[in-house]
Amino acid sequence: MLDPRIIDQMCGIKTESTRTRHFAKKGVGRMAAAEERDAAAASSLAEFHASRAGVRGLVESGATAVPPLFLLPPGCGRERSPPPPPPQRATAFAIPTVDLSLPRSATVPLVRAAATSCGFFHVTSHGVPPGTVASAVAAVRAFHEQPAASRSPCYSLAPEMARLLSEALGGGGGGVGAERLEREMQVEGWLMACHYYPPCPEPERVVGSLEHTDPSLFTVLAQDAVGGLQVRREEEEGVGGGGGRGEWVDVAPVAGALVVNVGDVLKMVSNEEYKSVEHRVVIKSSQDARVSIAVFFNPAKRDASDLFGPLPELLTAERPARFRRFSVPEFMRSRRESGHGKSSIDSFRIAAD
Numbered sequence: 081m082l083d084p085r086i087i088d089q090m091c092g093i094k095t096e097s098t099r100t101r102h103f104a105k106k107g108v109g110r111m112a113a114a115e116e117r118d119a120a121a122a123s124s125l126a127e128f129h130a131s132r133a134g135v136r137g138l139v140e141s142g143a144t145a146v147p148p149l150f151l152l153p154p155g156c157g158r159e160r161s162p163p164p165p166p167p168q169r170a171t172a173f174a175i176p177t178v179d180l181s182l183p184r185s186a187t188v189p190l191v192r193a194a195a196t197s198c199g200f201f202h203v204t205s206h207g208v209p210p211g212t213v214a215s216a217v218a219a220v221r222a223f224h225e226q227p228a229a230s231r232s233p234c235y236s237l238a239p240e241m242a243r244l245l246s247e248a249l250g251g252g253g254g255g256v257g258a259e260r261l262e263r264e265m266q267v268e269g270w271l272m273a274c275h276y277y278p279p280c281p282e283p284e285r286v287v288g289s290l291e292h293t294d295p296s297l298f299t300v301l302a303q304d305a306v307g308g309l310q311v312r313r314e315e316e317e318g319v320g321g322g323g324g325r326g327e328w329v330d331v332a333p334v335a336g337a338l339v340v341n342v343g344d345v346l347k348m349v350s351n352e353e354y355k356s357v358e359h360r361v362v363i364k365s366s367q368d369a370r371v372s373i374a375v376f377f378n379p380a381k382r383d384a385s386d387l388f389g390p391l392p393e394l395l396t397a398e399r400p401a402r403f404r405r406f407s408v409p410e411f412m413r414s415r416r417e418s419g420h421g422k423s424s425i426d427s428f429r430i431a432a433d
């Protein structure tokens with residue numbers, strides 16, 4: 081059994097390794113080696129995904145060494161240093177501690193000293209009951225430590241959705257191919273938002289979440305039975321598309337179903353074949369709190385030089401590219417600049433003649 085800390089490290093290393101593979105791609109003259117390495121890495125990654133057991137599955141399979149997939153390539157300058165020899169005596173680095181029950185005149189200089197020296201500090205007497213933290217930690221642990229048979233569908237849903245959305249692009253009948261999106265951008269779920277919408281005595285006077293489009297490729301959402309998710313329906317174009325027109329309609333929860341919605345990145349990559357629809361959450365109940373969990377799937381290729389745009393095979397004389405190419409950092413910057421939740425894709429739109 082691996083130490084759980086190693087699992088965490090493995091998760092961290094995986095992310096780094098994905099990024100480093102993209103750096104490797106840029107080495108002119110070492111292209112063949114880099115491509116070979118990429119192909120090998122892609123096939124190990126595919127094998128890992130096919131196991132449908134996640135990183136924890138490696139632990140359960142009794143792995144005693146970190147598979148190469150999770151290691152940075154040698155010479156990239158970002159490898160982890162070899163583990164130090166076992167210490168003769170405990171040498172744990174102690175970050176400063178700030179006891180929040182002390183008077184302000186004491187905590188301010190302590191915080192200043194900590195923040196200006198090592199930048200990390202513990203806070204104690206913070207008022208958050210230990211049981212509250214423990215129950216949040218236990219919920220995360222319980223999810224990841226379910227039997228593999230219960231967890232594995234979670235790992236397979238995302239790649240399956242990416243393949244389906246890809247295959248359905250370009251007029252069906254195979255479309256652009258099931259692997260196209262994965263090849264173009266390497267789809268990964270790297271952000272989860274857990275929402276809790278408390279009941280409200282005057283539900284009609286508030287919103288749980290303001291109208292927005294998701295900046296993702298696509299989002300998978302689990303919701304309980306309370307309801308409150310609404311999408312903006314535009315008459316001319318079917319459902320959605322933003323622009324602040326159209327009527328809000330409820331997306332009633334369906335027992336056992338998950339909601340999938342297209343995000344702004346996929347709208348642009350699909351050259352607007354797919355809609356990224358404005359949605360919001362209203363409060364439906366003065367009695368029941370609502371819980372939802374959104375997982376946002378995005379391109380793993382997030383370097384400034386990884387450019388995406390409408391897939392070339394979707395472009396025709398009648399339907400030329402509607403968006404210019406963009407990188408994920410550029411897209412996220414434009415999203416921040418356009419203000420919370422506002423779609424910024426119009427700044428990438430190519431004006432029609």
Ligand SMILES: O=C(O)CCC(=O)C(=O)O
Pocket residue numbers: 273275289294301303309359360361372373374
């Ligand atoms: O809670 C919901 O149903 C929607 C949440 C949402 O739209 C989001 O997290 O982007």
Ligand SMILES: [Fe+2]
Pocket residue numbers: 292293294359
């Ligand atoms: Fe959303």
